[in-house]
């Protein structure tokens with residue numbers, strides 16, 4: 393299948409990257425694009441736009457190209473951008489468009505290999521802690537907390553996005569990401585991936601370097617201090633809640649899940665370490681959101697009360 397340009401709006405990238413995307417589409421014409429063709433097209437038109445030191449990202453080593461391997465390329469480019477480098481971000485965006493829009497309707501990829509879950513599982517396995525797949529039951533529905541929305545940390549529905557970021561948006565007491573529209577979270581995705589890769593890699597690296605002793609999992613006590621050190625963007629949003637661990641956990645879950653936070657609290661209260669990958673996603677998302685140029689002062693959840701009530 394060719395590149396279906398009609399299925400999406402022009403991405404927010406510099407002109408030379410936009411031209412590269414059009415050249416990919418023109419080059420493919422009506423021919424099908426499989427992962428091997430996609431890699432060749434990206435190497436021909438996108439790779440030369442990057443600085444020489446970043447071009448080796450496109451040299452996928454080892455096995456046959458696959459959409460999954462291309463997604464790893466996307467994550468690597470976004471990660472290396474640290475959410476800032478415009479060329480790497482633009483290249484990541486183009487890789488994403490080629491993956492998703494070489495079929496119609498767009499190919500749904502789970503974002504990006506859930507490296508935060510893979511990392512979490514390695515760490516808990518090493519420490520001999522239960523990993524599990526936490527679920528929460530709300531209104532007769534069982535939601536799996538680790539089935540993440542493509543654009544945030546909330547549980548996704550059938551189409552891979554949460555209720556806040558589906559096209560049929562539901563208004564409810566909003567979690568932190570709830571004020572961002574679908575279009576905004578789509579634009580934010582490369583930066584989010586970059587921040588997430590950076591955060592998760594740094595923490596796992598630290599864990600190994602500390603000879604497996606660094607406390608990178610959410611702790612049952614001392615949560616407030618842990619958050620300040622390891623999830624500073626979220627800690628800042630918690631504001632001045634009473635410092636008891638129970639209240640901190642309650643406030644954190646309200647921040648992350650809005651009105652459904654109470655159910656999540658019941659589901660994980662005995663095993664707060666299960667929140668580690670979720671808070672990694674939330675921290676990365678919110679860091680990316682705050683760093684978004686031109687959105688100064690516009691924060692989701694601004695004016696949020698932290699006394700247990702939802703913001704108006």
Ligand SMILES: [Zn+2]
Pocket residue numbers: 541542543544545546553554555556557569
């Ligand atoms: Zn979402």
